Amino acid sequence: GRSCWASGSCGVCLHWRCTVFKQRHHGSNQGCSSSVGGSKTGGALQQEGKNERRVILAASSDYFRGMFTCGMKESRQTCVELPFLLAPEFEALLGCSYSGIVRLGWESVFEITCTALQLQFQPALSICLNFMQQQIQADSCLDVASFAEAYGMSDLLEEANDFVLRNFREVSATAKFQDLPAEKLLDFICCDGLYVPSELAVFRAVISWIEADPEERLPQAGLLMTGVRFPLMTFREFREVRAINLRMECFGDKEVELYGSALKEFGFSLPKSQDYCRVRRPKDVVVLVGGDQLNPDMGRRIPSRELWFANSLRSGTGLVKEIEWRRLGEIPDKPKFRHGVAVMEGMLYVVGGFCTEIFPLCAAVVSVFAHIFRLYAIGGDKEINANIDSVETYNPDTDSWSFVQPLDQALSGYAVAVLNEGIFISGGFNCKYVCLVSMFLYHPERGTTYLADMTNDRAQHCMEALQGHLYVAGGVCNLRKFYTDQQACEVYDPVADAWTAFASLPVPHVGAASVVLEEKFYVLGGYCQDDYSESGLVHRFNPSTQRWENMGKLSGAVTDIRACLLRLPQHLRQENRSHAADLWNQENQDLTFGQCIVALKWCKPIKCPVSYHFATQYFSKL
Structure with missing residues (x-):
């Protein structure tokens, strides 16, 4: 690779190297130099090498295809300003245009995916979405679900939510679980397809969420407890419920009634509790x-x-x-x-x-x-x-x-x-x-x-x-x-x-x-x-x-x-x-x-x- 400099409108330049990639279409090595000028708020594209970079970008991105092939003023400029881009994300997408490879980790995948969506880099976007689906883990699934919901990605959202449901016990032990909104937590624990070793795991997850901020969350405890299926508990498990609920009812000056409703539901078990079974x-x-x-x-x-x-x-x-x-x-x-x-x-x-x-x-x-x-x-x-x-x-x-x-x-x-x-x-x-x-x-x-x-x-x-x-x-x-x-x-x-x-x-x-x-x-x-x-x-x-x-x-x-x-x-x-x-x-x-x-x-x-x-x-x- 070779390094180069370009000045952007912000007056600050970022220096980076572009690896030499093998072109699949011609079967020969093609050197490419890339420069991005900018700071935290801006960047610039500089024309070099007979527009070869513009051809690559137009072939990889619908955004740049429209910019360079539809008579827009940027198609005639020698330097195109991109004030809304950050250099690392654009560098990753530009490298993918040449190699078909994006180096991803959970610390960068969401930013790169956002940029790929914004610039309509379909190959890179597919790689990012595949990474989220294949590498999803207990400590990242809630971030994936939030991201998918924000950008209207229904398939990814379904996959992330399903991962939470089938790994609920592990997810509830992560720090990010404590940041869930109450209504989202209620949706999870009310879902019939939620898998847990026993219903006691659901109760413990709710308690851990409440105890993360008891002053604010204790008033919501009664609503969240409606998602816990107490008839699926054994008498030994329900003794833990009794001890914790009675303790929480005595917390501060908050007046909440938890144990009585749980006891009433626990005692109303139908034969084999078929109506309460979680079915996945x-x-x-x-x-x-x-x-x-x-x-x-x-x-x-x-x-x-x-x-x-x-x-x-x-x-x-x-x-x-x-x-x-x-x-x-x-x-x-x-x-x-x-x-x-x-x-x-x-x-x-x-x-x-x-x-x-x-x-x-x-x-x-x-x-x-x-x-x-x-x-x-x-x-x-x-x-x-x-x-x-x-x-x-x-x-x-x-x-x-x-x-x-x-x-x-x-x-x-x-x-x-x-x-x-x-x-x-x-x-x-x-x-x-x-x-x-x-x-x-x-x-x-x-x-x-x-x-x-x-x-x-x-x-x-x-x-x-x-x-x-x-x-x-x-x-x-x-x-x-x-x-x-x-x-x-x-x-x-x-x-x-x-x-x-x-x-x-x-x-x-x-x-x-x-x-x-x-x-x-x-x-x-x-x-x-x-x-x-x-x-x-x-x-x-x-x-x-x-x-x-x-x-x-x-x-x-x-x-x-x-x-x-x-x-x-x-x-x-x-x-x-x-x-x-x-x-x-x-x-x-x-x-x-x-x-x-x-x-x-x-x-x-x-x-x-x-x-x-x-x-x-x-x-x-x-």
Whole structure:
């Protein structure tokens, strides 16, 4: 880069450097010098280099396009004054015009976004808005919400408010929470989709807000307490309410009545307090596919063809949680368990798996995942005591499978996750069915690259990418010549190439399903290796609190199930669905349900030498 000076109308100059950027259109290096003259209140654009900067600005900004191409006087001036701009923000936007990159942090993103809005820099504006949505945190979400509301950005406002609702406990502990207006706080705590571990957290948040300025805020306490759902509290929790409310009623010379109204509402609990439950409906839903369960009447395991989805998450009394499961449909072919599922471009793919308990060799046990518009099926069991090292990829455009670079050893019972376009594989059984501690990065062309080993050996476990890390939980581990439950959990940092332990699972989850929903790690179902009892529970790990929560029970099959996230049409999630259980028809695969056409399509079988090995594809069209 080269430096230059320019004088502005304010008589004060700011000196800065402009990096040399590579021009995408011409494929050559183009030097650019930029100068901004000004102070805290003004700046200037100086014409240099045959107007190349004006061309770049006109191409990047609607504001400058109008200024330089519509005959305005600035198009003929050698120096254009910009008295309303600050140099750092304009420098960031000008640099983005050349490079497509904006260096952002929470200390500067709002100012740069304001300037991008003012000057109509659409590329830079998109980068700023994406930063706010992707990097939003508990200590910045309220600022994002205020900014979005002030500038009428409805999508960003919805995202920020939803972040507050699903992370209310963490947000209420920040200093900025104390600056909320009373009416905004009331809107949050009255919202049905507010998620808290228990209703006591809502009460404590209100109290902390009042105690930040008791003289001014105590008169508003009665109104705010109407947003606290006291019937959802246990007697032990309500004792804390009684002590705090009675103390606040005696504060100063303010006459407020808090405990009496809270006691009246607490004592008026309806059966199970259904009318008071907080019901959260995430935009994406957890979909369960297949699996098996024990039939108590016949004493046999029964594979499932069913698909279920979690329509809502309900918070009841105390720590009681419940998931509202709805039946989505059925797999069009045979029942299956220990199969693979993946979602690619809005379509759900089901690959491989066992189909019956009596004939367990009808299909291979395989894990499948989506990566850069392809499906990958890695390793798995092709017989009861034989696993494989082959890797196949599915091309949806040609409806065909092909082999890619194999693993360096036979592997099954592993867990796989995609993080930053890298394919990570942990644990599993080797060819002798010994649980492994290995972790490696797989590439379809280069093969495997081994990383740091896990602290604990495990197989038939879960692994999910969350907040730039890989979380591993559940499964079995070696116990001499046998296996036992592995309840220890650990998280992998790809930057440091290191593992760290986190809270152990409260109960075993062997052969469970897992997803990441709303920045939380869900482990669903499975069984206990020691006594083979089923675990129909759903546990969720919150990285912010470092705790596991019991979210409720599964509906249908509970072991060897598979799960994924889907965005379903809204009419499938409405309260009144008279034909919800009849969405799928066993005899006809092309049916209409309301305005939704549901279709099931056979894909080409993968090349693994096992009979009846197939992939099915589910999709819906409006």
